[in-house]
Amino acid sequence: MSINAALEQLKNVFGYAEFRHAQQEIVDTLIGGEDCLVLMPTGGGKSLCYQIPALVRDGTAIVVSPLIALMQDQVEALQQLGVDVGFLNSTQDHEQRWQITNQLTGGELKLLYLSPERLLMPDTLELLSQVNISLFAIDEAHCVSQWGHDFRKEYQQLDCLPEIFPNVPRVALTATADQRVRKEISTQLQLENAKHFVHSFDRPNITYHVVDANDARKQLWQFLSTQHPEDAGIVYCLSRNRTEQIADFLNDKGRTALVYHAGMSDEMRNANQRRFLLEDGIVMVATIAFGMGIDKPDVRFVAHMNLPKNLEAYYQETGRAGRDGLPATAWMAYSLKDVMTLNSFVEDSDAGQQHKQLMLHKLRTMLGWCELTTCRRIALLRYFDETMDAQCGNCDNCLSPPAVIDSTENARRALSCVYRTGQRFGVSYLIEVLRGSTTDTRVKQNSHDQLDLFGSGQTISAREWRNLFRQLIAAGYLVMDEEGHGGLRMDESCRPVLRGEVEILQRLQRKTERTKKGGSKTKTLIDQSDQPLFEALRGLRTRLAKEAGIPPYVVFPDTTLIALATHKPTEYQSLTSISGIGQTKQERYGDAFINVIRQFVE
Ligand code: ADP
Ligand code: ZN
Numbered sequence: 001m002s003i004n005a006a007l008e009q010l011k012n013v014f015g016y017a018e019f020r021h022a023q024q025e026i027v028d029t030l031i032g033g034e035d036c037l038v039l040m041p042t043g044g045g046k047s048l049c050y051q052i053p054a055l056v057r058d059g060t061a062i063v064v065s066p067l068i069a070l071m072q073d074q075v076e077a078l079q080q081l082g083v084d085v086g087f088l089n090s091t092q093d094h095e096q097r098w099q100i101t102n103q104l105t106g107g108e109l110k111l112l113y114l115s116p117e118r119l120l121m122p123d124t125l126e127l128l129s130q131v132n133i134s135l136f137a138i139d140e141a142h143c144v145s146q147w148g149h150d151f152r153k154e155y156q157q158l159d160c161l162p163e164i165f166p167n168v169p170r171v172a173l174t175a176t177a178d179q180r181v182r183k184e185i186s187t188q189l190q191l192e193n194a195k196h197f198v199h200s201f202d203r204p205n206i207t208y209h210v211v212d213a214n215d216a217r218k219q220l221w222q223f224l225s226t227q228h229p230e231d232a233g234i235v236y237c238l239s240r241n242r243t244e245q246i247a248d249f250l251n252d253k254g255r256t257a258l259v260y261h262a263g264m265s266d267e268m269r270n271a272n273q274r275r276f277l278l279e280d281g282i283v284m285v286a287t288i289a290f291g292m293g294i295d296k297p298d299v300r301f302v303a304h305m306n307l308p309k310n311l312e313a314y315y316q317e318t319g320r321a322g323r324d325g326l327p328a329t330a331w332m333a334y335s336l337k338d339v340m341t342l343n344s345f346v347e348d349s350d351a352g353q354q355h356k357q358l359m360l361h362k363l364r365t366m367l368g369w370c371e372l373t374t375c376r377r378i379a380l381l382r383y384f385d386e387t388m389d390a391q392c393g394n395c396d397n398c399l400s401p402p403a404v405i406d407s408t409e410n411a412r413r414a415l416s417c418v419y420r421t422g423q424r425f426g427v428s429y430l431i432e433v434l435r436g437s438t439t440d441t442r443v444k445q446n447s448h449d450q451l452d453l454f455g456s457g458q459t460i461s462a463r464e465w466r467n468l469f470r471q472l473i474a475a476g477y478l479v480m481d482e483e484g485h486g487g488l489r490m491d492e493s494c495r496p497v498l499r500g501e502v503e504i505l506q507r508l509q510r511k512t513e514r515t516k517k518g519g520s521k522t523k524t525l526i527d528q529s530d531q532p533l534f535e536a537l538r539g540l541r542t543r544l545a546k547e548a549g550i551p552p553y554v555v556f557p558d559t560t561l562i563a564l565a566t567h568k569p570t571e572y573q574s575l576t577s578i579s580g581i582g583q584t585k586q587e588r589y590g591d592a593f594i595n596v597i598r599q600f601v602e
Pocket of ligand 2: 375376391393394397
């Protein structure tokens with residue numbers, strides 16, 4: 001009986017015909033009054049897992065959400081669907097809070113969103129004890145973990161909920177793929193006995209693409225102008241300065257680029273974030289301060305201008321692309337310089353020695369992933385303890401396998417050079433010696449121009465040497481010194497290489513990236529002949545969104561526009577067969593969209 005009720009809500013409110021993945025089982029479990037822990041990648045459809053039970057069960061569901069912006073977006077989206085929902089947070093005045101409180105005690109709300117801080121206030125707990133609570137949903141549950149990037153100490157205090165509200169089912173949800181963090185969530189939130197739902201963390205609609213930074217800005221432009229000329233996306237940079245430079249560069253090229261970093265005022269940051277959500281096709285150039293709480297489903301690319309510090313961070317950041325399931329790209333330009341910068345960040349941090357070692361290890365794993373010549377998705381998933389049988393066919397290495405050459409001899413020469421110069425110099429110096437250059441005056445001072453191997457690698461370009469060194473570092477044969485000056489020393493493990501017992505295959509850099517003009521990725525999903533209709537529907541969506549002061553995707557996501565442009569329903573009643581159109585949206589926007597479609601069909 002309850003599952004029918006759930007399906008009915010799915011159809012009537014959200015406009016979807018069926019549940020995805022484990023959604024149905026999760027919904028079932030919660031409706032039945034049991035706890036769950038839900039691990040699903042971004043875009044997997046976590047929100048429905050608690051929103052449907054909230055609608056089906058009696059009472060009000062309490063949703064704990066870490067960020068005010070996130071909370072407001074979700075509430076806005078639910079209101080558009082005609083759901084009775086509210087939030088309590090510090091942005092509200094006394095009057096607004098009083099109103100919500102009244103609705104809550106009057107049993108008028110199906111969902112109430114709260115920050116953990118507010119939930120834990122004695123007043124709030126007192127208030128909640130007077131109402132019928134249908135369930136607790138703890139969103140972004142990885143915030144409970146001290147190991148994650150988003151640690152929030154109040155999350156740990158949420159373990160009081162089962163004691164205070166013993167018969168209310170709880171669900172914790174997260175997109176984190178990190179095993180250690182998952183374990184911590186389970187113990188900290190007392191969910192060991194809950195049903196655990198672990199979905200595959202693969203994001204099949206994201207294409208992974210990694211390039212060796214040569215002129216990263218130019219490479220970025222090449223990527224954007226050919227693959228995403230009109231799409232919205234995020235460009236991550238390591239420093240605030242760099243975000244400003246890249247944004248200027250993109251604006252000069254005619255794109256609308258905004259910046260976001262911790263050095264800006266709150267107002268500026270919020271204004272830029274709001275524009276990113278409300279307008280189409282904006283490029284946000286940001287430090288990693290930007291991202292959490294970005295629920296925008298149509299982010300079509302995430303570009304990294306530097307190597308991220310580890311694979312966990314990389315996966316989380318790139319995961320912000322393509323939440324709507326439509327094609328998206330994770331692009332990265334990285335260089336040896338990034339490795340040195342990140343290395344010195346670690347060395348300069350106040351972390352303990354053991355923690356530093358762990359961070360350096362993770363950095364090297366990240367670098368190693370960039371150097372791969374095989375399927376990137378297989379390696380990514382393996383890192384998160386998932387196996388994938390076949391190559392993905394949707395990463396650069398699958399799409400155009402890189403050429404490799406035998407560089408065993410050169411690798412030995414590079415290692416010898418490190419040894420002969422005393423294991424204290426950085427890559428640039430070592431390349432000078434190998435290429436027989438004395439531009440660096442220290443070469444002569446140290447008499448390294450007298451070495452046998454001085455100038456023995458002249459036929460190889462500095463860039464190729466640099467790539468080879470990077471690969472040797474990634475493989476762990478060479479280690480950066482602890483002072484953070486980029487000096488290299490040899491690791492024990494390089495002995496077999498020196499003895500010529502290990503073959504070193506070097507990945508050749510692709511000469512030019514594919515230059516095919518791709519246009520907007522979304523557009524390629526629509527028949528050429530339906531493009532004008534799609535554009536007209538998009539125009540209408542923009543206008544309606546502006547009038548209502550909400551993001552366009554809250555009116556309808558791209559998937560719904562694509563379905564409308566493809567199926568071209570001309571009758572009001574047939575709108576309900578389109579994915580993403582529930583009753584309220586049909587009433588609110590149905591006529592307007594039907595009118596546009598009719599004009600095209602006639
Ligand atoms: P998450 O929170 O896991 O990142 P969301 O809950 O935001 O993901 O869902 C991602 C997108 O998928 C949303 O646009 C949502 O409406 C859509 N979606 C979720 N469940 C379904 C379903 N059963 N059928 C169709 N679309 C769905
Ligand atoms: Zn692949």
